[in-house]
Amino acid sequence: MLKVLSSSNLKSLDLKTIENKKISSLMLMKRACERFIKWFISKFSQSNKIQIFCGFGNNGGDALLISNMLYDRGYNVKVFILNNKDKISKDCLIQLNNLNKKIPIYDINQNMISEIKDSEIIIDGLFGYGLSRKLENPCGDLMKHLNNLKGKKISIDVPSGISSDKVYGNVFFNSDYVFTFQTPKLSFFFPEYLNLIGKVVIKDIGLDKNALDKLLPLASVIEKSDIKKNIISRSLISHKGTFGHGLIISGSKGKMGACVMSCKASLKSGIGLLSVYIPKIGESIIQTSVPEAMVITDKEKDYISSIPKLEVFNSIGLGPGIGLKKDTEKAIIKLIKVAKIPLVVDADAINIISKNKNILKFLPEGSILTPHPKEFKRLMGTYKDSNQRIELQKKLSKKFKLNILIKGPFSMMTDINGNLFINSTGNPGMATGGSGDVLTGIITGLIGRGYKPFNAMIMGVYIHGLSGDISKKKLGEESLMATDLIDTLPKAFKKIDN
Numbered sequence: 001m002l003k004v005l006s007s008s009n010l011k012s013l014d015l016k017t018i019e020n021k022k023i024s025s026l027m028l029m030k031r032a033c034e035r036f037i038k039w040f041i042s043k044f045s046q047s048n049k050i051q052i053f054c055g056f057g058n059n060g061g062d063a064l065l066i067s068n069m070l071y072d073r074g075y076n077v078k079v080f081i082l083n084n085k086d087k088i089s090k091d092c093l094i095q096l097n098n099l100n101k102k103i104p105i106y107d108i109n110q111n112m113i114s115e116i117k118d119s120e121i122i123i124d125g126l127f128g129y130g131l132s133r134k135l136e137n138p139c140g141d142l143m144k145h146l147n148n149l150k151g152k153k154i155s156i157d158v159p160s161g162i163s164s165d166k167v168y169g170n171v172f173f174n175s176d177y178v179f180t181f182q183t184p185k186l187s188f189f190f191p192e193y194l195n196l197i198g199k200v201v202i203k204d205i206g207l208d209k210n211a212l213d214k215l216l217p218l219a220s221v222i223e224k225s226d227i228k229k230n231i232i233s234r235s236l237i238s239h240k241g242t243f244g245h246g247l248i249i250s251g252s253k254g255k256m257g258a259c260v261m262s263c264k265a266s267l268k269s270g271i272g273l274l275s276v277y278i279p280k281i282g283e284s285i286i287q288t289s290v291p292e293a294m295v296i297t298d299k300e301k302d303y304i305s306s307i308p309k310l311e312v313f314n315s316i317g318l319g320p321g322i323g324l325k326k327d328t329e330k331a332i333i334k335l336i337k338v339a340k341i342p343l344v345v346d347a348d349a350i351n352i353i354s355k356n357k358n359i360l361k362f363l364p365e366g367s368i369l370t371p372h373p374k375e376f377k378r379l380m381g382t383y384k385d386s387n388q389r390i391e392l393q394k395k396l397s398k399k400f401k402l403n404i405l406i407k408g409p410f411s412m413m414t415d416i417n418g419n420l421f422i423n424s425t426g427n428p429g430m431a432t433g434g435s436g437d438v439l440t441g442i443i444t445g446l447i448g449r450g451y452k453p454f455n456a457m458i459m460g461v462y463i464h465g466l467s468g469d470i471s472k473k474k475l476g477e478e479s480l481m482a483t484d485l486i487d488t489l490p491k492a493f494k495k496i497d498n
Contacts, residue, residue, distance in 0.1 A: 001220035002202075004186050004422070007130050007164040009215045013182075016211035025091055028205070029058065032181050033065045035203045036156065037073070039179060040066075044121060044152075046074045051119040053108070053146070054081040054092075055126040055160070061092035062156050063125020064099055071103050079105040080116070082126065082139070110138040118150040124173045125156045129164035129185060140171045147174045154179060159197050162187050165218055167385040172196070181205045186218050189410040189422055190386040219412075219420040227462050227496050230455050234270075243272030244314040244448030248441065249335070251321045252328070253302035256282040258321030258347070258437040261482055263290045265441030266317070268489040269460075271448040277308050304328050307335045316341065317444030319349030320437040328352075333359050342366040342403075342453045346440040347375075354378040365401040366416060366453040368443060372407045372436065394418035403457050407436055411461050415454050423458075425465025427472050434482025439464045442489070466492040 005013065018025055052067045054060040060081065071077045079099065088096070099105065106112065124146070126139065135143060143161055146153070154177045158164060161172025164185040174196040178188070181203065187193060188200055235242065246266055251259035256278070263276050263286065275294045276286055280301045287295055298304050305327035310316065316339065322328055332352045336343070342364050345353070350371050353359060357379075371379060376389070380396060383389045390412065397404050397414040405413045411423040442464055446456035470491050471484040 001226050001421075002223055002424075003183055003212065003215070003217040004219040004221060005164075005183055005215060006186075006218050007132075009217075010129055010164060010183070013207050013211055013215065017206070017208040020208045020211060021206075025058075026094065029061055029065060029091055029095075032205045033062055033069060035181075035205055036062075036066055036179050037069045039201060039203065040070070040154075041073065046076075048120040049076045049078075050121045050123060051078050051080065051116070051151075052123040053126050053142075053160075054079060055128075056082050056084040056088040056092055057128055057130070058089050058091055059125050059128030059157060059160075061089060061095040063123060064092065064095035066123065066125070066156070067103055068095075068098065068100055071100050077103055078119075079103055080108050081105060083107045108138060108142060110141065113138060113142050113145050116145060116149070120151050122146060122149060122151045122153045123156065124154065124160050124175065126160035126173070127158075129158045131158075131161070131163045131168070132166070134169040135161050135171050143171050143173055152176050153198070155197075157181055158185055158187070159193075162193060162197070165387075167192050167387055174198075177201060179203070182207045182212075184221060189219075189412070191409065192386060194409055219422050221422045221424050222458050222462050223424060224462075224496060227459050230451070230459060231497060232450055240272040243270060244450060245273040245275065245312060246271045246315040246317070246444050246448035247275050247277060247308070247310070247313040248320075248444060249277045249304065249307065249316070249318040249322065249332075250437075251276075251278040251282045251286075252304065252323035252325070253279065253281050255321030255323065256285045258434065259286065260289045261434050261437045261486065262317060262320045262441035262444070263293045264483075264486045265438040265489065266445035266448070267292050267441075268486055269442045269445030269449065269463075270493075271315075271445040274445075274448075275308075275313070277304070279303050300327070304331055306331050307338075310335070310339060310341075313448075314341070314450075315344070315444050315447035317344040317346070317440050319346035320440055322348045324348055324351060329355070337362045339364050342368065342447070344368045344370065344440055344444045344447065346370045346436060350375045351378060360396075360400050360402075363400060363402060366403060368403045368405060368453055368457050370405045370407060370436065370440060370443070376406050390420060394420065403454050405457055405461060407439070411465075413457055413461065421458055423461045423465055425462050426468050427465075427477055429472050429475075429477030429480035430465070430468040430485070432480060432482055435464075435468075435485065438482050438485045463489070463492045463496065466495060470495070 054063040155175040159173040398418040443460035
């Protein structure tokens with residue numbers, strides 16, 4: 001897993017690297033800038049005119065050193081600096097004094113901002129990850145002006161105006177690329193910034209690995225290797241009973257498609273046996289569409305009004321397409337109270353819990369809730385920003401010992417101890433009806449297959465996103481449907497195993 005660190009831990013890691021590896025802060029700065037230069041010259045030719053904007057902290061020092069390095073390699077460079085002599089850092093001052101005298105340099109002030117013109121490349125080194133306030137003028141006006149200029153925009157470490165882990169406002173540098181050092185920043189995954197920070201490039205700059213291992217992360221980003229190492233192999237002497245028996249409680253009149261997709265996804269995720277509990281209206285639909293599933297029907301024709309016996313099942317998923325009938329609500333509440341194994345709870349089952357929050361305490365420990373942001377708001381109330389949402393999510397997980405997966409770009413998960421995990425797969429084409437039903441089926445199938453609920457959650461969301469990425473390569477984002485995710489699940493599992 002890739003650690004995501006707080007700004008204080010990032011600073012501590014720099015200092016520990018300097019101390020343990022017996023190098024100076026200037027040498028560490030040089031190492032970081034050399035990694036940037038190697039990446040930059042692989043993408044942009046010397047014919048590009050470059051404007052570099054520098055602050056007075058160490059991020060500005062990086063930008064000044066990069067200016068020298070690019071000039072030495074024949075690039076056409078202009079430098080603009082927030083030259084605050086009272087606040088300039090020691091290393092930034094050294095880099096300013098070392099700037100090649102042939103490089104044009106301009107002090108940034110309120111009067112000259114409007115005179116800054118378009119450039120083929122604009123490099124942002126104004127503020128680093130330690131920013132802890134909204135930008136004030138002239139910096140706020142400078143950001144707005146730069147964002148309106150033509151040219152490819154690149155930020156060093158973080159886009160100026162964004163801290164590493166907090167939401168401070170909406171005035172920040174809108175980057176095409178963010179070249180960040182060693183670890184991603186939590187703010188890179190916030191919806192408030194996603195559309196305007198561009199592609200993130202992460203490069204190792206040799207920070208002390210032992211020191212990094214000892215630091216507690218704000219979050220951990222799930223990688224392919226994390227999923228691969230947890231794969232359970234299939235024994236040669238196994239049979240269908242070896243791989244579990246799952247139950248999906250789903251469907252109502254007009255919403256049987258949700259049930260079909262959940263069931264197919266569950267079966268494609270390796271479970272040995274699958275039963276499905278549905279209203280009578282869906283029997284022929286399921287028997288025809290998913291012949292591998294065993295069907296149990298409710299006494300009601302159009303909706304679910306009761307629950308089956310649960311003892312024989314290894315995993316239970318509930319919610320897709322069940323609706324909000326009063327009898328359905330009573331049945332789901334009863335199921336939650338009598339269940340002995342962790343549940344996978346989605347869609348209207350979450351909405352039923354939101355109307356009856358007292359039943360949260362009855363959810364078996366380790367159960368997985370998979371709300372999208374609106375469902376989470378119904379469950380926990382409104383929140384101001386991503387920071388508040390994460391705190392609410394952690395609080396809910398710890399209080400009731402639940403695994404919670406909030407779906408969306410870079411889906412965020414918390415385990416029963418409130419630790420935060422971030423998914424790294426998926427694309428906007430997956431924002432389509434039924435995608436969540438597929439995810440419910442995958443996770444239910446994985447638990448039945450033998451995975452612990454937490455591992456099933458992170459594995460399920462990663463493979464779900466990977467299926468979307470495989471589908472995108474073939475179909476593009478615009479025409480991607482939830483059923484396409486089911487079709488590409490085998491390729492996703494195979495890609496993990498390779």
